[in-house]
Amino acid sequence: MTDLITKRFARFKQVLIVCCCFWGLQTLAAQPDSSLLPFAAPRSLPEITIRDTRFDRTGYAIWQADSLPLQGPVSLAERLRWENRLDVRAQAPGTLATISIRGAGPTRTPIFWNGLNLQSPMNGVMDASLLPLWPEDELSIYYGGQSAALSSGAMGGTVVVSPRTPDWETGFSGNAGASIGSFGRKQGQASLGWGAARWSHTTRASWQAAKNDFPFQKKGLDGRFYETQQVNNNAQNIDFQQFNAVKINTNNTLKSAYWHQRVFRELPPTLTESARKTWQSDRSHRGVLTWESAPKSSVMWTTRAAWLDDFLAYHLEGDTDTSHSRQFLLSTERSVSQGRHWAWRTGAQYLRQSAQVDGYSDSTQWFAQTRLAAFAMGEWHRKNARISALIRQEWAEDQAAPFTGTLGGQISAGRWGDARFHASRNFTLPTLNDRFWRNLGKPDLNPEKGFSGDFGWEKNWSNLLLQASAFHLLLDDWILWQPDASGLFRPNNLRKVWSRGLELDLKWQWMGEALPQQRPWLRRLNPHLTPRWALQFSANAQTSRTTNQAVYGGSEAVLGKQLPYTPRFSAGANARLQRGAFSLAYLHQFTGTRLDNTGNALPGFQLGSLLASFACFNQRLRLDFRGENIGNTRYEILRNRPMPGRNWSVGLGWQW
Numbered sequence: 001m002t003d004l005i006t007k008r009f010a011r012f013k014q015v016l017i018v019c020c021c022f023w024g025l026q027t028l029a030a031q032p033d034s035s036l037l038p039f040a041a042p043r044s045l046p047e048i049t050i051r052d053t054r055f056d057r058t059g060y061a062i063w064q065a066d067s068l069p070l071q072g073p074v075s076l077a078e079r080l081r082w083e084n085r086l087d088v089r090a091q092a093p094g095t096l097a098t099i100s101i102r103g104a105g106p107t108r109t110p111i112f113w114n115g116l117n118l119q120s121p122m123n124g125v126m127d128a129s130l131l132p133l134w135p136e137d138e139l140s141i142y143y144g145g146q147s148a149a150l151s152s153g154a155m156g157g158t159v160v161v162s163p164r165t166p167d168w169e170t171g172f173s174g175n176a177g178a179s180i181g182s183f184g185r186k187q188g189q190a191s192l193g194w195g196a197a198r199w200s201h202t203t204r205a206s207w208q209a210a211k212n213d214f215p216f217q218k219k220g221l222d223g224r225f226y227e228t229q230q231v232n233n234n235a236q237n238i239d240f241q242q243f244n245a246v247k248i249n250t251n252n253t254l255k256s257a258y259w260h261q262r263v264f265r266e267l268p269p270t271l272t273e274s275a276r277k278t279w280q281s282d283r284s285h286r287g288v289l290t291w292e293s294a295p296k297s298s299v300m301w302t303t304r305a306a307w308l309d310d311f312l313a314y315h316l317e318g319d320t321d322t323s324h325s326r327q328f329l330l331s332t333e334r335s336v337s338q339g340r341h342w343a344w345r346t347g348a349q350y351l352r353q354s355a356q357v358d359g360y361s362d363s364t365q366w367f368a369q370t371r372l373a374a375f376a377m378g379e380w381h382r383k384n385a386r387i388s389a390l391i392r393q394e395w396a397e398d399q400a401a402p403f404t405g406t407l408g409g410q411i412s413a414g415r416w417g418d419a420r421f422h423a424s425r426n427f428t429l430p431t432l433n434d435r436f437w438r439n440l441g442k443p444d445l446n447p448e449k450g451f452s453g454d455f456g457w458e459k460n461w462s463n464l465l466l467q468a469s470a471f472h473l474l475l476d477d478w479i480l481w482q483p484d485a486s487g488l489f490r491p492n493n494l495r496k497v498w499s500r501g502l503e504l505d506l507k508w509q510w511m512g513e514a515l516p517q518q519r520p521w522l523r524r525l526n527p528h529l530t531p532r533w534a535l536q537f538s539a540n541a542q543t544s545r546t547t548n549q550a551v552y553g554g555s556e557a558v559l560g561k562q563l564p565y566t567p568r569f570s571a572g573a574n575a576r577l578q579r580g581a582f583s584l585a586y587l588h589q590f591t592g593t594r595l596d597n598t599g600n601a602l603p604g605f606q607l608g609s610l611l612a613s614f615a616c617f618n619q620r621l622r623l624d625f626r627g628e629n630i631g632n633t634r635y636e637i638l639r640n641r642p643m644p645g646r647n648w649s650v651g652l653g654w655q656w
Helices: 002-022 076-083 432-436 520-525
Strands: 061-064 087-090 097-100 111-113 138-143 157-162 171-181 185-195 199-210 215-219 225-229 235-249 252-266 278-296 299-316 319-338 342-357 367-382 385-396 404-412 418-428 448-460 464-483 489-511 534-551 569-579 582-591 605-616 621-628 636-638 647-655
Touching: 061 464, 076 087, 076 097, 076 157, 076 582, 087 636, 171 621, 185 647, 342 432, 367 432, 464 534
Parallel strands: 111 157
Antiparallel strands: 061 138, 087 097, 138 157, 171 185, 171 647, 185 199, 199 235, 215 225, 235 252, 252 278, 278 299, 299 319, 319 342, 342 367, 367 385, 385 404, 404 418, 418 448, 448 464, 464 489, 489 534, 534 569, 569 582, 582 605, 605 621, 621 647
16 A cells, blocks of 8 residues: 555656646636536637636536525525436435435535535535525536546536625625525525725625424324424524635735534434434534736636634434534646647645544544645637646545546537537545544545546527537445444445436527506616516426446345436426516426335425515515425425425515
């Protein structure tokens, strides 16, 4: 093992030297920011400025969320359950919710906020119910492996949340609002901002509470269903975020972001458990400082320093276990262009992770790991085509990280549409829990490795966009905790998993003719109300097979079977209607049959949600309404964990 690590570190140093050589280049080619063209955009691949360049996305299938009629924040888990085909695995409202893209699982689906990877170094998972999405935030899903661009864990896809860009020269602004809803749901939020020629500041905070005491039907021993009430499911969440940006001069900008959160949640029992007092308390601090420097129009430096501190206390039957993790990140990258058709980007990263956990061999000790990485990429582009390649080498303390790379491309075929492709080698390093759990962890686990590939086509008409994709993902040395001969659960590299499937997206929009002059009283309420209707319809579908192809120990009965809680088919359809400040959206989602952890089928389900909002008094006062599961469907996302039936909320907000 020592010799292997020495060889890996030597190769890492070679790549680092190559990256330093690339930093001598002086110019950067312009480039679109995603493989999905804007709706009703021209078929050619447009150029953009150096400051917006993100050419590591070439060839990816990307989904970007449209705005919805909401005046307050919602959790990432709620937002994705409404209108996306990825798997959101929620135990109950407000409790642990994880995300899986293309069957890769939660530990291989990182979530990024403001450029920071929120995956826990302890278990490799980010709870999507704890990430608030404000109406002005941007939400994007990048499908396919991205380990070469984003490091360990980005194997099935990536969720990216980007808070709003700084508002320059906007003056003073703010908003405040509150809402109430079913099952004791209460929420309040406020934000305050100021923008000037040289600096920008935004502070926003929210508070949420819910009893979540919804009724549901439970099957008795006699086979009949009886009405009962959810218990032990109270929740409270306090969230505070602050963003600052300062223009030092025309070529340098300094940005900062800070996020603090405190959450207390009771954890309800499953249908097979008796009621008991179980709760979880989370506390986190996350901060990032970013320096952007453009010494000339063709060069862009981005340097980032970040600190993440997460604490969790879990209480079960009179015993409370705690876990505490800290991460420090320092990264820098440089983008330059050369001539009219070449672009280059290079970078390096330092990451220090540490954790103190009651379940480790020494609960008083901080177990730590240092990771170093270097990457380089280049892209060639012309008017109707671009090809990019990226390589990355990491070195993780006491572990050998594989060498990774990606190759992507996009080609415009004129009236026939646009084609894209992407291929990558990916990996996931074992978590600290996998390596250091008391008497069970294995420090010598191999990293999970795999290959992914995408091929897609899209056709864009004046008011219609059609996209189709085929994907393939092969993961080897899948780390799985399962019982050994003594019955104790231990982690091992036990399986090879293959995911493959097809995806289809459709988007259509219509803008109505101008209607007769609006009524005088309505014009006084809202002078900006436009007498024109806009309708937008979108639909998506995915069919996939995610199966175990090999088993390295344990029962082979799982060979060829679909992975637990990964549907073979899922689909969604959404309709949005808008006229001026009035907006209405209906979101319908279908999730097919899945297997649970015992191999038994869990029925599929479909949910409909209705959202509406109306603004008046120069769009300062806003009223919104949410109705979820309006068909009152009885369903479970995870076995024996019921979800609520029909529920609603209504909110009122004021902005200035």
